[in-house]
Amino acid sequence: MIVKHLNEIIGTVDDVDTETWNSRRFLLKKDGMGFALNDTVIKAGTETLIWYKNHVEAVYCIEGEGEIEVISEGKVYPITPGTMYALNGNEKHYLRGGKTDMRVVCVFNPPLTGREVHDEEGTYPLVEEEPELQGGRS
Structure with a gap:
């Protein structure tokens, strides 16, 4: 059984913060569930180009x-x-935050490894192996 609390993720390697979003990654490929689960904040007034060519969400x-x-x-x-x-359908899209931050729960298949960020096309790479991280995961 896996039990996690948001407070245990914030400020760790599984808390990925960018200019337009902040993704707290609860379940990843390493957890063996076959999908990833994220608690994500889309920052107010932002726009992100996204194209998940390798994932459904x-x-x-x-x-x-x-x-x-x-x-x-x-x-x-x-x-x-x-x-x-x-x-x-792997739709290419713009995701925009409104007047306030927007909080969403996201499910990905195949599961994320944990450090993915959008490339210049708005895509997450398809990673078969977990990335090597200095100091490991907390």
Whole structure:
């Protein structure tokens, strides 16, 4: 059984903070569940280009507001608490934070290894092995 609390993740190697989002990674490939689970904060007033060519993702909003724009459709979907969206077709999109931070729970398949950040295309690489980290994980 795996039991974790958000306070145990904040400030560790599993707390990945960028200019536009902060992802606290609860379940990773190393946990053997077959998916990854993240508690992510999309920072207010930001825009992130995302294209998960190697992953599918489901996102459930629990706080704040924002929007997702699916580039191929040119359609913008509002995101508020209670909204779920699933990127089951590897849709290239913009994720935008609203007036306040937006907090979402994200599930990825295949699972993330833990240190992924978006590249210039908005993609997470498909990593088969866990990265070597100095000092290990806490």
